[in-house]
Amino acid sequence: MSSSAKPKIMAVVGARPNFMKVAPIWREMDKTNRFAKFLLHTGQHYDANMSKIFFEDLKLPEPDAYLGVGSGTHAEQTGRIMIALDDVLLDERPDLVMVVGDVNSTMAAALVAVKHEIPVAHVEAGLRSFDRSMPEEINRMVTDIVAELLFTTCSDAEKNLLREGVDPQKIHFVGNVMIDSLHYYKSMAESSRILENLALEKHAYGLVTIHRPTNVDDVATLQNIIDALLVLGEECPLIFPVHPRTRKIIDANDLEIPPGKLRLIEPIGYLDFIKLMKYARILLTDSGGIQEETTALGIPCLTIRENTERPITIEMGTNRLVGMVKNRIVDEGRKALRFGIKDSRIPDLWDGKASVRIVKVFETYFS
Ligand code: UD1
Numbered sequence: 001m002s003s004s005a006k007p008k009i010m011a012v013v014g015a016r017p018n019f020m021k022v023a024p025i026w027r028e029m030d031k032t033n034r035f036a037k038f039l040l041h042t043g044q045h046y047d048a049n050m051s052k053i054f055f056e057d058l059k060l061p062e063p064d065a066y067l068g069v070g071s072g073t074h075a076e077q078t079g080r081i082m083i084a085l086d087d088v089l090l091d092e093r094p095d096l097v098m099v100v101g102d103v104n105s106t107m108a109a110a111l112v113a114v115k116h117e118i119p120v121a122h123v124e125a126g127l128r129s130f131d132r133s134m135p136e137e138i139n140r141m142v143t144d145i146v147a148e149l150l151f152t153t154c155s156d157a158e159k160n161l162l163r164e165g166v167d168p169q170k171i172h173f174v175g176n177v178m179i180d181s182l183h184y185y186k187s188m189a190e191s192s193r194i195l196e197n198l199a200l201e202k203h204a205y206g207l208v209t210i211h212r213p214t215n216v217d218d219v220a221t222l223q224n225i226i227d228a229l230l231v232l233g234e235e236c237p238l239i240f241p242v243h244p245r246t247r248k249i250i251d252a253n254d255l256e257i258p259p260g261k262l263r264l265i266e267p268i269g270y271l272d273f274i275k276l277m278k279y280a281r282i283l284l285t286d287s288g289g290i291q292e293e294t295t296a297l298g299i300p301c302l303t304i305r306e307n308t309e310r311p312i313t314i315e316m317g318t319n320r321l322v323g324m325v326k327n328r329i330v331d332e333g334r335k336a337l338r339f340g341i342k343d344s345r346i347p348d349l350w351d352g353k354a355s356v357r358i359v360k361v362f363e364t365y366f367s
Contacts, residue, residue, distance in 0.1 A: 014044035014105025125150035126157025129277030183352035211243035233261030
């Protein structure tokens with residue numbers, strides 16, 4: 001970088017949960033105008049309703065580069081990203097590569113950047129489920145080991161990193177960029193017509209998302225979860241935007257879901273989803289980000305998993321781990337519908353300003 005040039009920051013996005021994490025940081029960088037920005041999309045997610053609609057809803061600019069890697073095994077996907085990104089890094093020579101979250105694109109980009117001796121910033125560092133059978137856990141650990149700037153959302157993330165021997169100077173507790181987006185877009189989401197389109201009354205339905213390999217790749221497990229949702233649907237109609245991975249398994253195995261109380265719909269955009277979430281009585285999910293968003297919104301969330309890398313949403317927030325056994329999901333669902341979840345609080349620095357803190361750290365880093 002020449003002394004007069006602005007430091008060039010490349011942000012790498014690839015999958016649906018990346019987009020709303022980069023958007024507030026991108027906006028903040030526009031405001032300060034201290035950096036040259038380069039947005040790279042790996043193409044890990046490529047369906048219009050998994051990618052394009054998020055760029056539109058979030059008003060993210062068109063990516064400066066699109067790698068078009070698509071789906072495949074983890075090795076294929078990670079390998080394709082690494083090979084394609086190698087060339088882009090040689091051409092673009094950014095001063096820093098920023099990655100977010102824990103998807104394959106995150107880890108692949110971090111590995112390539114560090115081998116080019118380009119510093120890596122990891123947004124959402126230090127989260128651990130302590131379950132190495134989760135691909136995301138490996139992605140998180142590898143990314144954190146090579147990162148130079150580690151931005152954390154909560155104190156347990158910092159503890160995890162220190163225990164793994166990360167230099168404390170590299171760790172910056174900045175808060176949660178996912179919540180920055182939630183705050184920023186919440187009022188815009190009000191104009192979404194999704195409730196009318198689905199003929200839903202506010203606070204009279206539940207919302208479901210299920211896509212983790214451990215929940216959907218094994219048909220018996222998926223069937224078991226669907227059975228639980230069908231029972232709960234009798235008490236509170238459930239809307240289920242179906243992730244392509246889940247859709248594939250449902251279709252391939254001809255799983256029967258009678259029309260009615262559990263309504264399957266196509267994946268939806270960010271603003272529609274926020275509106276649906278805001279007026280839901282309950283969320284049932286295996287997503288990571290939704291555990292955080294429901295805590296920020298104060299809506300009961302039942303997480304259909306055995307563990308979570310976001311324990312703060314249970315300790316302080318509205319989240320409850322309910323596992324994958326049908327009767328437990330039904331019992332906990334009934335309880336949450338009847339009594340809600342009491343005494344939740346919003347974690348420190350989940351205040352909509354994480355991106356401001358991140359950009360300040362970048363400024364100090366390059367000063
Ligand atoms: C990925 C992330 C996961 C994240 C999720 C959010 C990894 C290891 N996993 O999982 O952490 O919670 O994104 O959605 O990075 N597919 C399509 N169209 C698309 C994208 C995917 O049809 O636009 C289908 C393909 O059949 C593909 C499958 O979904 O094989 C899985 O996609 P993939 O990107 O491998 O992982 P996700 O399950 O989406």
